Amino acid sequence: MTTDGDTAPLDAADAMRLIREQRASTARRLEPDPRVHYWPWGFAWLIGFGIYFLRFSPDGRTLVAMPAWLPLTLLFVLLAAAAAVFGVGSARAYRHVAGESARRGSWYGASWGLGFLSLSLILGRVTDSLPHDLAGLLWSALSVALTGALHMAGGAIWLDRTLFRLGVWLTAVNIVGVLAGPGWHALVVSVAGGGGMLVAGALARQRHG
Amino acid sequence: MSELDPVIHAQARLRVVVTLATLADGDRITFPRLQELLAMTPGNLSVHLRKLEDAGYVEIDKTHRGRTPTTLVRLSRRGRRAFEEYTENIRALLDPPAPRETR
Numbered sequence: 001m002t003t004d005g006d007t008a009p010l011d012a013a014d015a016m017r018l019i020r021e022q023r024a025s026t027a028r029r030l031e032p033d034p035r036v037h038y039w040p041w042g043f044a045w046l047i048g049f050g051i052y053f054l055r056f057s058p059d060g061r062t063l064v065a066m067p068a069w070l071p072l073t074l075l076f077v078l079l080a081a082a083a084a085v086f087g088v089g090s091a092r093a094y095r096h097v098a099g100e101s102a103r104r105g106s107w108y109g110a111s112w113g114l115g116f117l118s119l120s121l122i123l124g125r126v127t128d129s130l131p132h133d134l135a136g137l138l139w140s141a142l143s144v145a146l147t148g149a150l151h152m153a154g155g156a157i158w159l160d161r162t163l164f165r166l167g168v169w170l171t172a173v174n175i176v177g178v179l180a181g182p183g184w185h186a187l188v189v190s191v192a193g194g195g196g197m198l199v200a201g202a203l204a205r206q207r208h209g
Numbered sequence: 210m211s212e213l214d215p216v217i218h219a220q221a222r223l224r225v226v227v228t229l230a231t232l233a234d235g236d237r238i239t240f241p242r243l244q245e246l247l248a249m250t251p252g253n254l255s256v257h258l259r260k261l262e263d264a265g266y267v268e269i270d271k272t273h274r275g276r277t278p279t280t281l282v283r284l285s286r287r288g289r290r291a292f293e294e295y296t297e298n299i300r301a302l303l304d305p306p307a308p309r310e311t312r
Binding site for chain 1: 218228241283
C-alpha cells in the first residue's frame with residue numbers, strides 16, 4: 001500500500017470496499033475498545049461499594065469484620081485506578097488529534113474534576129456533625145448523583161445513547177438506594193450501579209464491533 | 210452519469226481522504242499519526258497531501274507544540290463535500306438509481 005496509488009486501477013466496487021475498510025479501521029484505532037470507558041468504573045463500584053456494604057451493613061450491623069477505615073480507602077483507591085485507566089486510554093486514542101474533540105474531552109474531564117472537588121469540600125464541612133451511617137450515605141449518594149448527571153451530560157455532548165441511558169439508570173438506582181436507607185444504598189449501587197456500567201460497556205462494545 | 214473526482218479517485222489518496230473524513234468536523238491530526246494510521250512513508254504521504262492541498266481539499270498547518278514543530282492536517286469544507294459527492298457517485302455506479310428505465 002506504500003507504492004504510489006495514482007495509477008492503481010480502482011473500480012467502483014473496489015473503491016466502496018476501500019472506503020468501508022479504511023473508515024472502520026480508522027474509527028477502531030481512534031476510539032479503542034469502549035469497554036475502557038465503562039469497565040474500570042464498573043469494577044471499582046462493584047467491588048468498592050460491595051465491600052462497603054459488607055462492613056457497614058443495614059441497621060448498623062457488620063456482615064464481615066474489617067477495620068472501619070478499609071472500605072472507603074479501598075473505594076477511593078479503586079476509583080483512582082479507574083480514573084487512571086480511563087484517562088490513559090482516552091489520551092492514547094486521542095493523541096495527535098487536535099481541535100474540537102480534544103477540547104470537548106478536556107472540558108468534560110475538567111467538569112468531573114471540579115465537580116468532585118467542590119462536592120468533597122462541601123461534604124467535608126458538614127459530615128463531621130452527622131451520625132456515621134448518614135454521613136456515609138450522604139457522601140455516596142451525592143457522588144452517585146453527580147456521576148449520573150455527568151453521564152447524562154456526556155451523552156448529550158456526544159449524542160451517545162449508551163452513555164445517556166447509563167446516566168439515567170445510575171440516577172434511578174441512586175434514588176432507590178437512598179429510599180432504602182444506609183447500608184442498602186451501598187448494596188444497590190454496587191450491584192445495580194456497577195453492574196449497569198459493566199452491561200453498558202458490553203453494549204457499547206457490541207455496537208462498536 | 211457524473212464523472213468521478215480524479216483527485217480522490219486514486220487508491221492512496223482515497224485512503225487519505227477517508228481517514229481524514231473519519232475525524233470529527235473541526236478536528237486536525239498530526240502528520241506522524243496520520244502516517245501511522247495509513248501505514249504510508251512520509252514522502253509518499255507528503256506527495257498525496259500536496260495534491261489534495263492544491264485541489265483545496267486539505268488544509269495543512271505548520272505550528273509549534275511547545276518547541277517542537279508540528280504539522281496538523283485536516284479535511285477542508287470543500288474536501289468533505291467533494292468526498293461526500295464522490296461516495297454518492299460510487300454508490301450510484303454500484304446501484305443504478307433508475308431501475309424502471311432498464312426495461
